[in-house]
Amino acid sequence: MRGNGGRVFLTRMGLHNIRVNKTMSIASVLVLISCLMLMGLVFMAAINLNEMLAQFSSRNVIMVYLSDGVTEPERESLERQIMRLENVQGCIYISSEEAYEKIAAGQDFSVLDGIQKDFMPESFEVTPLSMAEFDETVAQLEGLGSTVQRVRHFQGVARQLSALERALTIVGAAVIGVLLVVSVFIISGTVRATMYSRQQEIKVMKSVGAAPSFIRWPFLVEGVALGVVGSLAAMGLVFVLYLALAQALEPLLSSLLTGFTLVPFGQYLKYLLPGFLGVGLLTGGGGSMFSITRYLKEKVYENSELEAA
Amino acid sequence: MIDFRDVTKEYPNGTVALRRVSLHIAPREFVFVVGASGAGKSTFLKLLLHEEIPTGGTIRVGRFELSSLKPRQIPLFRRQMGVVFQDFRLISSMDVYDNIAFAMRVVGAKEKAIRERVAYLLQLVGLSQKAQSNPSELSGGEQQRVAIARALANKPDLIIADEPTGNIDPRMSQELVELFMRLNEVGTTVVMVTHAHDLVRHYNKRVIILENGAVAADGGLKQAPPARPQAPPPTPRPPAQPLRVNTPPATPEDTFLQIWDNA
Ligand SMILES: Nc1ncnc2c1ncn2[C@@H]1O[C@H](COP(=O)(O)OP(=O)(O)OP(=O)(O)O)[C@@H](O)[C@H]1O
Ligand SMILES: [Mg+2]
Numbered sequence: 001m002r003g004n005g006g007r008v009f010l011t012r013m014g015l016h017n018i019r020v021n022k023t024m025s026i027a028s029v030l031v032l033i034s035c036l037m038l039m040g041l042v043f044m045a046a047i048n049l050n051e052m053l054a055q056f057s058s059r060n061v062i063m064v065y066l067s068d069g070v071t072e073p074e075r076e077s078l079e080r081q082i083m084r085l086e087n088v089q090g091c092i093y094i095s096s097e098e099a100y101e102k103i104a105a106g107q108d109f110s111v112l113d114g115i116q117k118d119f120m121p122e123s124f125e126v127t128p129l130s131m132a133e134f135d136e137t138v139a140q141l142e143g144l145g146s147t148v149q150r151v152r153h154f155q156g157v158a159r160q161l162s163a164l165e166r167a168l169t170i171v172g173a174a175v176i177g178v179l180l181v182v183s184v185f186i187i188s189g190t191v192r193a194t195m196y197s198r199q200q201e202i203k204v205m206k207s208v209g210a211a212p213s214f215i216r217w218p219f220l221v222e223g224v225a226l227g228v229v230g231s232l233a234a235m236g237l238v239f240v241l242y243l244a245l246a247q248a249l250e251p252l253l254s255s256l257l258t259g260f261t262l263v264p265f266g267q268y269l270k271y272l273l274p275g276f277l278g279v280g281l282l283t284g285g286g287g288s289m290f291s292i293t294r295y296l297k298e299k300v301y302e303n304s305e306l307e308a309a
Numbered sequence: 310m311i312d313f314r315d316v317t318k319e320y321p322n323g324t325v326a327l328r329r330v331s332l333h334i335a336p337r338e339f340v341f342v343v344g345a346s347g348a349g350k351s352t353f354l355k356l357l358l359h360e361e362i363p364t365g366g367t368i369r370v371g372r373f374e375l376s377s378l379k380p381r382q383i384p385l386f387r388r389q390m391g392v393v394f395q396d397f398r399l400i401s402s403m404d405v406y407d408n409i410a411f412a413m414r415v416v417g418a419k420e421k422a423i424r425e426r427v428a429y430l431l432q433l434v435g436l437s438q439k440a441q442s443n444p445s446e447l448s449g450g451e452q453q454r455v456a457i458a459r460a461l462a463n464k465p466d467l468i469i470a471d472e473p474t475g476n477i478d479p480r481m482s483q484e485l486v487e488l489f490m491r492l493n494e495v496g497t498t499v500v501m502v503t504h505a506h507d508l509v510r511h512y513n514k515r516v517i518i519l520e521n522g523a524v525a526a527d528g529g530l531k532q533a534p535p536a537r538p539q540a541p542p543p544t545p546r547p548p549a550q551p552l553r554v555n556t557p558p559a560t561p562e563d564t565f566l567q568i569w570d571n572a
Contacts, residue, residue: 009410023363
């Protein structure tokens with residue numbers, strides 16, 4: 001393998017093999033593509049979920065909803081009580097009308113709290129001083145008496161979301177793992193099929209003294225090329241799919257969680273492209289190495305069934 | 310250069326292709342191997358190439374003792390020889406040029422050196438016009454010449470040819486043998502299996518006659534056999550085919566001609 005010409009030549013040969021072995025090549029690329037697409041989608045779902053999480057977590061205010069029919073003096077006394085709490089920095093009163101407008105203008109996530117739009121309770125938006133004592137402050141607010149209907153904050157939602165994200169990551173990783181193994185097998189099968197149909201050629205190579213590394217190269221090229229083609233195609237398809245999904249989901253999502261927009265595709269690209277290429281190279285290269293090693297091992301001493309007397 | 314000691318080859322299906330064959334071929338020697346179809350000539354060559362492993366005995370080729378050849382040494386071992394296979398073994402997906410160039414790429418030759426050498430070899434075997442052809446587009450004789458050119462590609466120390474003249478016309482056959490002779494004169498060992506009796510008769514070289522897997526005779530037509538101790542007497546054959554060598558011959562040459570006609 002010292003001469004470069006040899007390598008160039010063998011590389012051409014490997015690429016040529018793909019064309020000869022069309023059906024199997026297409027099949028293995030398709031499997032790899034589906035695997036990678038699933039991977040891409042799980043990844044993008046995770047990123048978006050993460051983004052939502054960040055948005056929720058940054059809303060560290062605590063909403064204190066007032067009971068029905070609370071009078072103005074009761075409300076003012078409650079406000080003073082709240083302001084006296086140690087960890088409270090600010091407290092803003094929001095009337096029913098303001099609450100409704102906020103929701104209508106899409107500046108609030110309150111829909112998630114299951115509050116019906118036809119009646120918005122009055123509320124205080126309490127800003128805590130430090131997040132460290134967040135839970136204690138919530139408990140204190142909840143203990144303020146019957147004028148408080150209930151206390152809501154976004155940290156709970158955030159915690160649920162992060163549990164969802166964890167579950168998605170685990171399930172996604174498992175599914176992707178299985179698919180990866182499948183792709184390795186399929187690519188290895190494809191390369192094996194090529195090797196089988198090239199038996200004669202391999203034998204000739206051996207009989208003129210070709211080293212195993214020399215014989216391997218075209219098949220390695222074949223596997224790697226299939227991997228790269230698969231990953232680039234998957235990249236393109238994921239992009240198209242994402243655009244379509246975004247178009248379909250964005251109105252729904254932003255009506256549901258106002259102010260939320262999907263992460264733009266460019267942001268995934270820097271992870272997805274190397275990730276896909278890496279996976280493609282590994283499954284392609286790994287799959288073909290697997291076949292080659294086994295095949296060459298089986299055939300250390302070839303029997304010459306060639307001879308026609 | 311080549312040393313067979315008590316070599317027996319039994320194929321898995323039970324065919325004994327070689328029986329206790331012992332022979333020695335010195336460096337720079339030119340040897341014809343003849344024998345009837347099925348006598349074991351190709352088997353002999355396959356053992357030489359380590360393509361088949363003997364079921365008994367030992368084989369040395371050059372500095373390699375074949376039974377202790379490690380798998381990774383096999384490519385190196387094979388590169389010291391140029392082989393013309395009986396079935397040519399051209400690679401059908403490559404054109405003529407690449408088939409020859411391939412043998413040089415295997416040893417890591419530079420593309421420039423390959424271009425020059427392949428052009429020379431193609432000219433030598435008269436196939437310069439066919440460089441871009443696929444082996445399947447060539448006649449049997451042309452394919453054979455490609456195989457010959459490939460065997461010469463790396464200027465081997467040892468040329469092994471299985472019926473290299475089987476598909477080419479008498480004049481070209483003679484040219485081929487002349488070529489081998491010239492290579493032999495400059496130091497190449499040549500082992501050539503052939504059925505072409507007239508060729509063998511024409512050249513005064515050592516002839517090994519195989520019969521039923523054993524060496525029936527070994528020597529020159531017009532010269533005494535080499536001084537080395539000869540192979541053990543051939544194993545008994547069915548009485549229907551009495552071995553004429555057993556009747557006392559007048560001269561070594563007579564012996565040869567007798568076995569020769571029998572083979
Ligand atoms: N791979 C094999 N498996 C089993 N038997 C084989 C194999 N190769 C050859 N033989 C048998 O071994 C014997 C010797 O075969 P070989 O090919 O060496 O003959 P040969 O002298 O080269 O004949 P030819 O002149 O026809 O080429 C024959 O009987 C043949 O049938
Ligand atoms: Mg033969």
